[in-house]
Amino acid sequence: MQHRFRQLAWHWLCGAALVLVLAGMYLPVAMIFVYSFNASRIGTVWTGFSLHGYTELWDQADLWRALRASCLIGCAASTLSVVGGTLAALGLRAWRPRTKLLAQGVLALPLVMPDVIIALSLAMFFSALSVQQGWGTVVAAHCVFGISYAFVVVLGAVEDLDRNLYAAALDCGASPWQAYGKVIVPILMPSLVVAWLFVFALSFDDFLITFLTKGPGADTLPIKIYSQMRFGIKPQTSALFVLLFLATLAGAVVASRIVRRREPAV
Amino acid sequence: MISASSRWLALPAVLYLSVLFLGPTGVVLAYSFCERDIYGGVEPRFSWEAWRMATDRITLSILGRTVLLAAGVTAANLLLAYPSAAALARLPRRQRSLWVLAISFPMITSLLLRTYGWMNVLPLSWRGTLPAVGLVLTFNYLPFMLLPLLKAYERADRTLVLAALDLGATPWQAFWRVTFPVTLWGAASGAALVFIPVSGEYLIPHFIGDGKVNVAGTLVLEWFQHRHWPYAAACAVWLAAVVLAPIFAALWWNARDLAPAAAGPLSRR
Numbered sequence: 001m002q003h004r005f006r007q008l009a010w011h012w013l014c015g016a017a018l019v020l021v022l023a024g025m026y027l028p029v030a031m032i033f034v035y036s037f038n039a040s041r042i043g044t045v046w047t048g049f050s051l052h053g054y055t056e057l058w059d060q061a062d063l064w065r066a067l068r069a070s071c072l073i074g075c076a077a078s079t080l081s082v083v084g085g086t087l088a089a090l091g092l093r094a095w096r097p098r099t100k101l102l103a104q105g106v107l108a109l110p111l112v113m114p115d116v117i118i119a120l121s122l123a124m125f126f127s128a129l130s131v132q133q134g135w136g137t138v139v140a141a142h143c144v145f146g147i148s149y150a151f152v153v154v155l156g157a158v159e160d161l162d163r164n165l166y167a168a169a170l171d172c173g174a175s176p177w178q179a180y181g182k183v184i185v186p187i188l189m190p191s192l193v194v195a196w197l198f199v200f201a202l203s204f205d206d207f208l209i210t211f212l213t214k215g216p217g218a219d220t221l222p223i224k225i226y227s228q229m230r231f232g233i234k235p236q237t238s239a240l241f242v243l244l245f246l247a248t249l250a251g252a253v254v255a256s257r258i259v260r261r262r263e264p265a266v
Numbered sequence: 267m268i269s270a271s272s273r274w275l276a277l278p279a280v281l282y283l284s285v286l287f288l289g290p291t292g293v294v295l296a297y298s299f300c301e302r303d304i305y306g307g308v309e310p311r312f313s314w315e316a317w318r319m320a321t322d323r324i325t326l327s328i329l330g331r332t333v334l335l336a337a338g339v340t341a342a343n344l345l346l347a348y349p350s351a352a353a354l355a356r357l358p359r360r361q362r363s364l365w366v367l368a369i370s371f372p373m374i375t376s377l378l379l380r381t382y383g384w385m386n387v388l389p390l391s392w393r394g395t396l397p398a399v400g401l402v403l404t405f406n407y408l409p410f411m412l413l414p415l416l417k418a419y420e421r422a423d424r425t426l427v428l429a430a431l432d433l434g435a436t437p438w439q440a441f442w443r444v445t446f447p448v449t450l451w452g453a454a455s456g457a458a459l460v461f462i463p464v465s466g467e468y469l470i471p472h473f474i475g476d477g478k479v480n481v482a483g484t485l486v487l488e489w490f491q492h493r494h495w496p497y498a499a500a501c502a503v504w505l506a507a508v509v510l511a512p513i514f515a516a517l518w519w520n521a522r523d524l525a526p527a528a529a530g531p532l533s534r535r
Contacts, residue, residue: 014350020346025405027387028380029372084278084282087278109287114505115468116468117502117505121293176271229382
């Protein structure tokens with residue numbers, strides 16, 4: 001009897017921890033939702049319910065400019081990173097074990113470096129070479145962590161590839177380009193998509209590395225929010241992120257539906 | 267067979283990171299031994315000044331606080347993630363993946379805005395305290411601990427625990443003597459995924475700490491902005507040593523046991 005009771009208490013404890021985790025994850029998100037309906041022009045105190053965070057969203061030219069910058073930089077960085085990381089994962093299979101291990105170390109090292117070190121070192125590097133900082137340096141900086149993540153995500157899929165596929169394609173008369181384009185890339189596609197979305201999300205939310213490599217030009221959304229933090233986030237900014245959150249949620253639901261519908265066929 | 271010509275494919279990425287990761291790391295090391303230029307940048311003259319500053323009591327106590335904070339957050343994450351993973355592991359597959367998605371979904375919203383949310387939730391008297399910074403960091407990095415741990419749970423043989431319970435073990439004994447040893451690699455990779463970024467965290471200590479909680483991340487950024495680049499560089503080198511030392515020590519200590527742990531988050535399964 002006592003045994004059974006102990007087990008029940010244990011289950012209860014585990015469930016309580018899970019609920020606590022969920023609450024801790026959603027509490028700050030709930031606050032963003034709440035503050036998007038704040039009547040105050042600046043968000044530090046709650047002054048009442050209002051929709052002007054949403055109705056005046058269109059007039060916030062600087063917010064939209066920042067969103068555009070974030071999207072462009074994210075697209076450029078993740079596309080370059082996924083291409084570079086995938087080619088690296090494919091090419092490294094033909095390297096000798098010793099050099100391969102070394103190269104893998106170089107490719108994965110940015111993952112074990114805190115952002116602040118990557119940001120500082122890149123800022124000093126660009127300054128040492130007197131590179132003009134702007135959009136280009138931000139994209140280049142995002143590719144540093146982007147290539148690492150893309151490489152690591154794609155590596156598993158590349159290692160699972162049947163090594164005879166490429167040779168078989170060549171035997172059947174495909175050119176090397178066709179072999180990659182029509183056989184290898186379609187098989188890798190799911191991991192490529194995951195890697196791309198992952199790097200995009202990281203780039204989209206990156207503050208530190210952008211902050212130290214952006215120069216005067218490329219103000220992304222996190223930079224914009226950072227400048228509002230001290231004096232209160234505007235309700236429009238919160239409203240934009242509520243919409244982004246809901247759009248991503250809808251996208252995730254639709255994507256999972258599509259994947260599930262396709263699965264039985266495979 | 268893989269054709270030998272395909273080895274060139276790897277070259278762009280490897281070269282890119284050699285230049286834009288190893289290069290900058292070298293610059294930071296070099297700058298930490300240079301003289302300060304008050305207009306930003308450095309004077310290209312050798313000097314010990316930055317390292318003399320970086321080994322004084324204040325810097326060392328900030329580094330100590332950083333390690334303490336990162337270790338505390340990692341421990342808090344273990345305490346929360348273990349029972350959560352246990353609860354999730356009992357659910358059927360479909361439900362479990364839905365829960366995992368639900369728990370990690372807030373991560374896609376801006377870290378800055380979530381931090382702002384916390385600033386408005388926490389009582390005013392907590393602002394600027396180390397425990398408050400630790401609390402926010404804990405929830406911010408929880409998915410990084412939970413996911414590898416859950417993977418370890420999924421791979422572990424659940425019948426072992428049931429057998430232990432049948433043979434009269436208390437739930438705690440079953441956990442400590444059976445579950446914990448077989449999920450240790452998941453906990454180790456989760457710990458690495460939490461400890462590393464937390465020790466370099468800037469935004470959360472800066473805003474939740476309200477300028478009163480100095481850790482390595484805020485130290486590096488502040489001195490970079492105060493245009494004392496050699497000192498900022500020396501602090502960054504310290505931080506890198508603090509982060510990498512436990513990882514290399516662990517690898518050195520028990521290469522065979524920890525190799526799958528270190529590769530855990532990196533490999534697909």
